[in-house]
Amino acid sequence: MANHKSAIKRNKQNALRNARNTHIRSTMRTYVKQVRQAVAEGNAESAKTALERVIPFIDKAATKGIIHKATASRKISRLTRLVNALQA
Structure with a gap:
């Protein structure tokens, strides 16, 4: 356990x-x-509507x-492709 004031604050x-x-x-x-x-x-x-909420x-x-910005971009891209494929 932290003993110093600064270490206690850092833990909090x-x-x-x-x-x-x-x-x-x-x-x-x-x-x-x-x-x-919804896609399934x-x-x-x-x-x-779920896609519009999650983006x-x-x-x-x-x-x-x-999360990393590339991970975010990848997730958005894949979800958008899924929904667009459903609408086509």
Whole structure:
């Protein structure tokens, strides 16, 4: 356990950041699953609305440094291709 004041503060900061990052990552994964589930069901309208909700969330996660920007771009690209293939 931390003994110095600065180490105690650092532990608190790390715990808060970890909780925030975990929440954002988990929520992002849930939204991605909703898009994939709508595509699997063949529901184009639901898939499109879910995609519109997840794209800004993925971008925000990349901006905050929770995921890499290339990972965010790849996820958005693949999900968009899935939804577009369903609509075509």
